[in-house]
Amino acid sequence: MVYATQQDIENRYGVDALLVIADRNEDQVVDAAVVAAALEDASAEIDSYVGAKYPLPLATAPRVLSQLCADIAFYKLSADADAATEERRKRYKDALDLLKRFSRGEVTLGLPQPPQTTNGVAYIQSKPRHFKR
Numbered sequence: 747m748v749y750a751t752q753q754d755i756e757n758r759y760g761v762d763a764l765l766v767i768a769d770r771n772e773d774q775v776v777d778a779a780v781v782a783a784a785l786e787d788a789s790a791e792i793d794s795y796v797g798a799k800y801p802l803p804l805a806t807a808p809r810v811l812s813q814l815c816a817d818i819a820f821y822k823l824s825a826d827a828d829a830a831t832e833e834r835r836k837r838y839k840d841a842l843d844l845l846k847r848f849s850r851g852e853v854t855l856g857l858p859q860p861p862q863t864t865n866g867v868a869y870i871q872s873k874p875r876h877f878k879r
Contacts, residue, residue: 747803748789750815752781758816767820767827780823788818795845800857808855814841 755764761776768776768784792811793802804811821838824830847853 747793747807748782748785748815749792749807749811750785750788750813750819752776752778752785754812754816755781755785755820758813759820764820764823767823767829770827781819784819784823785815787822788815791818792845795849796855798849799851800855804855804857806857808857810844810855814844817841 752764764776764781765774768780770777770780792815796802796804796811817837818841821830821834824834844853848855
């Protein structure tokens with residue numbers, strides 16, 4: 747599941763900013779395939795964190811994931827185009843920090859919590875031994 751669209755990035759950062767980082771053939775048009783690939787990569791990165799607490803794919807994607815996806819994809823596109831700034835790096839780091847908090851359960855996505863599972867360790871309980879060697 748892709749959590750954001752090219753339009754989400756344009757709404758957050760503007761068409762001009764997106765054009766600077768996503769016009770790979772310099773024809774003054776945003777390369778939609780480049781943006782789509784960055785959004786898919788960002789969504790996969792989000793899934794790697796969110797999947798630690800929630801079953802994937804999510805039935806509904808909270809708005810916060812759209813924001814995080816746009817920030818991550820925008821940073822990755824900026825880095826590829828040698829246009830990464832300190833502010834963009836900070837937004838990316840902030841997005842990762844929030845995703846880590848989701849994975850640790852410190853904050854929630856506002857979705858129903860899945861049932862608790864064990865860590866896969868089996869415990870065996872039996873009566874005490876009656877005989878010795």
